[in-house]
Amino acid sequence: MTAYQQQIDRLRELGPRTSGNDAHRALIEDVAADLKELAYNVHRDTHTFDRWDATSDQVGLQIGQQQIPLSSAWPYSGKTGPEGVTGELVLVHGLRKNWRAAAGKIAVIEVQNLDVPARLLLDSWEGDLPFETVANPVIGSELAGTDLTKAREAGVLGVVAVWHGIADAAAHGQYLPFTRDYQDVPAVWxxxxxxxxxxxxxxxxxxATLTLNAQKTPASMDTLWAVSPGTGPHANESVLVVTHSDGGNAVEENGHLGLVALARDAAATGHDRTIVFVYAAGHLRIPAVTKHGQATTAWLEAHRDLWSPDAGGLTAVAGLGIEHLGARHFATDPTTGEYAADGTLEPELLYATTTELAGLVRETWHGATEIAAPVKPGALVHLGEGEPLYEAEIPAVALVTGPLYLLAELDDDLVDINALTRQIDSFRRLQTHLAGTADPTSFGTVSMPGKPKRLASTTRALAFIATHR
Incomplete structure (x- = not known):
């Protein structure tokens, strides 16, 4: 058994690592121990927050005498107590929902798992994208008019969200949406x-009676970071290597395998530039760490001296974002409904935020496909923890492959170790180049989309959602 396989088995042993739970904190300590063994000084940024949690036996929906099967609870939606809430069901339609129609009642909404053209979310450097569509339930859960704060303001007792366009097995355990603050309205899927x-x-x-006997308890979680000093004339320049620690399965999130491997290389071999390794906590509880962006945003805001030229310390000239390594592709058997690996790998979503880095990736990347097809961030969004590097205009390469099961809490054989190994080795080659003696101008300059392009992209996305919901 390889060391990587042992670490994947450790993730499956721990189970879902939702922000601040025991399994999440245990994994953080595992990584801290790995970095300390490599003689790193491990720094911590502690985040405290009210953790929301509900076990499967605390969640239910009964209509008349019928118990309705559930896919999952809606995280950080609300709580009912053990008795639940009882009320009349009311169907609420559209993106801009008339929540007032369900005042004092239980709202029922439909959420379509949209098969979105990739060009609505991604751009390309050479005209082609590695896949044509994106059908991740994250999109529907975020964009289907599902802001429950408006339901709370309208006096809605609870919300029942009904999946459409996704098989039951794939919908099971989806931890969605995961970017919202506490909504104070109980909801289930x-x-x-x-x-x-x-x-x-x-x-x-x-x-109907909706039960979501969730608990809110004080919790904490640590973002870890460590520095490998540069030993050459560019030591005042930094390369940031980032991933996050929260996740519900062995793909989301296994990026620490790559981060520790790169940290081991940096400890063993001198490098011109300073490398900063960031293991961010809060990806599944973003409102607990920052008001915008991703979990890495909080670290960037707290440590400008390690990357910002305006802070009088190090200047970041490049970055790497490591997420979702070795993801197997799962498909649903139309006859049996079984949701399982089909023997293929999930198409890689590999960002490069400058044309120069896109060229470097095509030369050095050996991952799940023989020829790397790096994408350009779209005007609407850069997915994953590479997004804060992009917003800070730090040239970066980020892997953020998005299988259907990405946000599902499940224990299954999700990771292809050979693909994971090739991807980590590719990141190691990229780190060697970026932290070496190459002229930083060869990494390119990040060009952010202007307001007209953002507006046009938003208009196209809303039009697509309106016609396909």
Missing amino acids: VPESARRDVLTAAENSAT
Whole structure:
């Protein structure tokens, strides 16, 4: 058994590592120990917050005498106590929902798992994208008018969200949406197999009891960071290597395998530039660490002296974002409904934020495909923890492959060790080049999209959602 396989087995042993739970903190300590063994001085930024949690036996939906199967609880939505809330079901439609129609009642909404053209979310450097569409439930859960604060303001008792366009097995355990602050309205997800029963009940104004006996408890989690000083004339320049620690399965998030491997290389071999390794906590609880961006945003804000030319310390000239290594592709058997690996790998989503780095990736990357196809961030979004580097205009390469199961809490054989190894080795080659003696101008300059391009992209995205919901 390889060391990488042992570490993946450790993730499966720990189980879901939602922000601040025991498994999450245990993994953080594992990585801290690995870095200390390599003689790094491990620094910590501690984040405290109110953690929300509900076990499967604390969640339920009953309509009349019928118990409705559930896919998952809606994280940080709200809580009901053990008795639940009882009220009339009301169907609420559209992106801009009339929550007032469900005041004093339980709202039922449909959420489509949209198969979105990749060009609405991504741009390209050479005209081609590595895949044509993106069908991750993250998109529907974020963009389907699912801001529950408006439901709370309207006096809604609870919300039942019904999946459409995703198989039950794939919907099971999805920890979505994961970017919202506490909403204070209890909500649950219903699989598509129960869709007709729930919609019919809402159309007939049936009475239901929604139970979400969640708990809120004080919690904390640490972002780790460590510095490998440069030994050459460019030692005042930094390369940032980032990943996050939260995750619900062995793909989301296994980026620490790459981070520790790169830290081991840096400890063993001198390098011209200073390398800063950041293991960010809070990706699944972004509002607990920052008001915008991703978990790495909080670290950037707290440590400008390690990357910003305006802070009088180090100046970051490049970055690497390591997430979702070795992801197997899962598919649903149309006959049996079984959701399982189909023997292929998930298409890589590999960002390069400058044309020069895109060229470097094509020369050095050996991952899940023989020829790397780095993408350019779209005007709307840069997915993953590479986004803060992009917003800070630090040239970077970031892997953030997005399988359907990415945000699902499941224990399955999700990781292809050979692909993971090739991807980590590719990041090692990139780090060697970026932290070496190359002229920093050869890394290129990040060009951010202007307001007209952002507006045009937003308009196209909203038009697509409006016509396909």
